[in-house]
Amino acid sequence: MSAPAAISAASETGVVASQRRPKARRSSTGIVLRLILTRLLTSLIVLFVVTFVIFLFVHAAPGGPELALAGVDATPEQLAAIRAAYHLDDPLVLQYFRFISGALGGDLGASITMREPVITVVSRAATSVTLPLIVMAWMLSVIPGVTLGYLSARKRGSITDRVILTATILGATAPVFAVGMFVSYVFGIQLGWLPFLGAGDGGLDTLRHLVLPAVTIAVVLLASATRVSRVRFIQVIEEDQYTFARARGLSRSYLWTRVVLKNAAVHLITWSGSLVIGLIAGLIIVEQIYGLPGIGTLLIKAIGSRDIPLIQGITLLIAIGVVLINLVVDLLCIWVDPRIRKGMEVER
Amino acid sequence: MSHPNPPRRWARRALIASTLVVGLVGLSACATDPGGAASDDRELDLLIPAFPASWDARATSGFYLTAQLLINEPMVALAPDGSFVPTLAESVDQPDLSTYVYTLREGVTFTDGSPLTVEDVLYTFDLHSAEGTTSFMARYMAGIESVEATADHEITVKLAAPDPEWPYTIARMGIVSAAYYDEHPESVGTPDVPQLGTGPYTVESISAGSKLDLERNDDYWGAKPEYDAINFEAPADDNARLLALQSGEYDAILQAPLSQLSSLTSIPGYNLTEVPEVATYRISMDVTKAPFDDPAVRRAIAHAVDREAMLEAALSGHGTVSNGIVPAELLIGLGEAQPVEDAYESFGDSLTYDVDAAAEELAASSVPDGFAVEVLVQQSDPAQTLMAQILAQSLAEIGIDVSVSQVDDNTFLSRLYLDKTGDGLVVFSFNAGSAEPANMARSAFTAGDFGNMEQFTTPAITEALQAYKSEEDDAARQALLLQIFADANAEVPYVPVFHPSVAAVVADDLEVKDFTSFWWASRIDEIIVPTA
Numbered sequence: 001m002s003a004p005a006a007i008s009a010a011s012e013t014g015v016v017a018s019q020r021r022p023k024a025r026r027s028s029t030g031i032v033l034r035l036i037l038t039r040l041l042t043s044l045i046v047l048f049v050v051t052f053v054i055f056l057f058v059h060a061a062p063g064g065p066e067l068a069l070a071g072v073d074a075t076p077e078q079l080a081a082i083r084a085a086y087h088l089d090d091p092l093v094l095q096y097f098r099f100i101s102g103a104l105g106g107d108l109g110a111s112i113t114m115r116e117p118v119i120t121v122v123s124r125a126a127t128s129v130t131l132p133l134i135v136m137a138w139m140l141s142v143i144p145g146v147t148l149g150y151l152s153a154r155k156r157g158s159i160t161d162r163v164i165l166t167a168t169i170l171g172a173t174a175p176v177f178a179v180g181m182f183v184s185y186v187f188g189i190q191l192g193w194l195p196f197l198g199a200g201d202g203g204l205d206t207l208r209h210l211v212l213p214a215v216t217i218a219v220v221l222l223a224s225a226t227r228v229s230r231v232r233f234i235q236v237i238e239e240d241q242y243t244f245a246r247a248r249g250l251s252r253s254y255l256w257t258r259v260v261l262k263n264a265a266v267h268l269i270t271w272s273g274s275l276v277i278g279l280i281a282g283l284i285i286v287e288q289i290y291g292l293p294g295i296g297t298l299l300i301k302a303i304g305s306r307d308i309p310l311i312q313g314i315t316l317l318i319a320i321g322v323v324l325i326n327l328v329v330d331l332l333c334i335w336v337d338p339r340i341r342k343g344m345e346v347e348r
Numbered sequence: 349m350s351h352p353n354p355p356r357r358w359a360r361r362a363l364i365a366s367t368l369v370v371g372l373v374g375l376s377a378c379a380t381d382p383g384g385a386a387s388d389d390r391e392l393d394l395l396i397p398a399f400p401a402s403w404d405a406r407a408t409s410g411f412y413l414t415a416q417l418l419i420n421e422p423m424v425a426l427a428p429d430g431s432f433v434p435t436l437a438e439s440v441d442q443p444d445l446s447t448y449v450y451t452l453r454e455g456v457t458f459t460d461g462s463p464l465t466v467e468d469v470l471y472t473f474d475l476h477s478a479e480g481t482t483s484f485m486a487r488y489m490a491g492i493e494s495v496e497a498t499a500d501h502e503i504t505v506k507l508a509a510p511d512p513e514w515p516y517t518i519a520r521m522g523i524v525s526a527a528y529y530d531e532h533p534e535s536v537g538t539p540d541v542p543q544l545g546t547g548p549y550t551v552e553s554i555s556a557g558s559k560l561d562l563e564r565n566d567d568y569w570g571a572k573p574e575y576d577a578i579n580f581e582a583p584a585d586d587n588a589r590l591l592a593l594q595s596g597e598y599d600a601i602l603q604a605p606l607s608q609l610s611s612l613t614s615i616p617g618y619n620l621t622e623v624p625e626v627a628t629y630r631i632s633m634d635v636t637k638a639p640f641d642d643p644a645v646r647r648a649i650a651h652a653v654d655r656e657a658m659l660e661a662a663l664s665g666h667g668t669v670s671n672g673i674v675p676a677e678l679l680i681g682l683g684e685a686q687p688v689e690d691a692y693e694s695f696g697d698s699l700t701y702d703v704d705a706a707a708e709e710l711a712a713s714s715v716p717d718g719f720a721v722e723v724l725v726q727q728s729d730p731a732q733t734l735m736a737q738i739l740a741q742s743l744a745e746i747g748i749d750v751s752v753s754q755v756d757d758n759t760f761l762s763r764l765y766l767d768k769t770g771d772g773l774v775v776f777s778f779n780a781g782s783a784e785p786a787n788m789a790r791s792a793f794t795a796g797d798f799g800n801m802e803q804f805t806t807p808a809i810t811e812a813l814q815a816y817k818s819e820e821d822d823a824a825r826q827a828l829l830l831q832i833f834a835d836a837n838a839e840v841p842y843v844p845v846f847h848p849s850v851a852a853v854v855a856d857d858l859e860v861k862d863f864t865s866f867w868w869a870s871r872i873d874e875i876i877v878p879t880a
Binding site: 061062063064067068069070071072073074075076078079081082084085110111113114115116120121124125128177180181184185188189192196197198199200201202288289290291292293297301303304305306307 | 401402404407409479480481482483484485486487488490534535537538539540553555556558559581582583584585587588591592594595755756757758759761762763765766767781796798
């Protein structure tokens with residue numbers, strides 16, 4: 001990642017002139033395109049390495065999909081026939097080549113145990129559960145987190161500040177499964193507001209089923225969201241530009257939106273992007289707790305049954321997702337901070 | 349100074365964000381509760397332990413069949429009371445011990461309106477028995493010599509040898525539509541191509557891996573099924589299962605985890621039904637691997653197993669300590685109780701928990717100074733770990749150093765069953781695949797079978813298993829099985845520890861009839877019925 005703190009250390013509200021390299025003035029489109037291209041190229045290498053390492057891990061693990069497919073009553077001949085049908089006895093290099101050439105053509109093969117194309121299985125799990133859950137959890141952590149960070153930065157050292165920090169830290173120190181239990185017991189059973197098992201019947205019903213899982217993730221992430229934004233807001237407040245803007249008699253709302261929030265934006269966007277990536281690990285647990293048929297549950301099942309194409313497909317798509325999130329973060333930063341798109345970025 | 353983002357836009361964004369939050373909260377507030385007392389509107393909402401990867405007929409066995417057989421009916425069904433009931437077959441003739449003639453019921457249709465024909469039955473047989481099939485039932489089908497349509501509505505199955513297991517196999521084989529399978533090669537049973545059958549229920553919706561909703565088949569040829577709908581869910585998390593029952597939205601948990609029974613039964617409005625499962629936890633010793641090839645070592649270990657403590661620790665007592673690898677009741681069901689009770693009592697002599705006796709046996713063995721051994725247990729079954737830890741403590745007293753390794757099921761199976769790379773000492777849990785009394789014995793003493801973790805068999809046992817197949821007299825069958833167990837017991841290849849319970853926790857307004865270890869092989873709407 002770029003160094004967001006350095007990027008936003010200066011602002012455009014009058015102190016731009018203090019930039020170290022104001023001379024670089026390439027066209028914005030060129031810079032953006034170059035950035036996207038570099039990102040995509042490095043991503044390709046990352047993806048290649050990821051698929052290869054996962055491929056080796058899967059093959060190094062004892063067992064194979066034939067046991068999951070035919071069960072313990074399977075005869076040795078039956079197991080051998082299945083291995084042959086799925087080319088599991090071919091040399092590893094050949095198997096990897098087959099996977100990679102398929103993947104390059106957009107074909108990730110079919111799940112051995114689920115009897116459906118990997119793309120179908122994964123996109124169903126992603127669109128029906130995991131993506132909406134990520135978006136919801138992200139919103140529920142970032143929006144209140146930044147709001148709380150804003151409040152406590154504004155009233156630094158006050159009782160409000162202390163209460164906010166203590167409460168969010170309490171949430172962050174609780175393990176995800178404990179929060180899940182608590183949240184589903186209180187809101188699912190005692191209050192009976194929301195369902196806490198399964199993903200519902202699609203549409204609005206699924207969204208209802210995703211609220212408690214999203215809240216569970218958000219409770220855990222809220223502390224870091226609050227802390228990161230609070231620290232960043234305070235940093236900006238302590239900068240000369242803030243004092244200067246204040247001295248000019250600019251309104252309070254102007255100060256907070258144009259000076260503080262805007263200067264903190266690049267940092268917060270970069271951080272919230274990494275938050276989404278960090279979410280993925282927590283998602284697996286949350287999906288298990290709430291019985292959600294999302295990517296995490298799918299991955300656990302795939303590993304358990306050694307469903308090689310499915311494991312490969314899921315990990316590849318997660319890796320692609322991470323790459324895309326990073327790209328989106330970069331583009332958002334460019335959009336928010338004109339210095340980057342004008343090539344005035346420092347310490348990249 | 350340029351202002352690409354005038355201040356107002358930030359305010360607008362904040363407004364959008366807060367609207368979204370309010371929207372989410374609103375979503376929860378306007379939510380209506382879809383659940384409720386299910387039996388009022390004659391729906392049955394059930395929690396089962398897991399779902400199969402696919403509802404393809406080849407990929408379901410054990411408790412998955414509870415849903416599968418409601419959709420795809422078998423030719424002859426197993427009634428909850430253990431009797432066989434002709435369903436898609438109007439009648440079954442058995443001209444000799446290894447020939448079965450099934451006469452198909454006329455006028456039966458699949459839920460897409462197409463008629464059931466002999467082609468569908470032949471296709472189903474082929475699905476399970478073709479070379480290289482992935483079917484869980486392939487081993488049970490291996491004895492087929494021929495399956496033919498011998499008339500318009502008649503199918504004749506010839507087996508290579510008599511097989512007492514056959515009627516049970518047929519009762520687990522739901523008939524699929526040949527045309528539907530041809531139309532959707534390799535994808536029947538997936539969420540996009542749900543199963544199609546002639547059964548009392550049909551698929552209303554599947555959400556992949558987490559929910560299966562069945563609705564009544566209004567064109568069902570038989571009596572109108574009790575419930576409008578039967579819905580299955582399979583929470584992976586123990587706590588979620590507990591909370592689910594607490595919410596009151598479910599009617600029953602079937603095959604409830606024994607470690608959770610005390611919590612589950614403390615929920616008001618639910619009752620526990622607990623019966624012995626035809627399953628056994630045992631300590632297996634691979635007789636082909638040193639030092640377990642030495643009978644003295646095996647006898648030493650047998651005396652070091654504290655079976656009562658294991659039952660208490662692993663299942664909180666929800667089971668029965670046993671001297672045999674099948675529950676005595678199963679054998680008593682074949683004839684007199686006395687011979688079974690006497691035999692089981694005598695099996696107990698080599699199984700007493702006596703560390704001094706264990707030490708003496710070990711001192712006289714090929715490894716008097718003890719040895720180190722790794723015991724593999726399945727992560728998915730915490731009971732095995734608890735048992736292995738108790739075993740490790742006792743064995744440490746006589747100088748055997750046990751390290752317990754938790755592995756996932758696939759690793760467990762491949763190391764112990766396929767590659768045989770275990771150290772030879774295993775905490776093993778094995779359950780019967782069918783209600784046929786010799787089912788477990790056959791698996792436990794057939795060379796190369798998964799159930800034969802000990803790799804133990806003798807010519808006499810093989811011969812007795814063979815004789816059992818053509819024996820028609822139940823008392824004689826009982827004697828043969830007792831002989832097999834006595835022969836095995838004398839060699840101590842295993843230490844039977846206990847038979848677990850099988851439990852259902854069911855809502856008060858429902859009644860549980862004939863709940864057995866094989867509840868999943870019969871229609872669940874006939875086992876769980878509304879209280880009269």
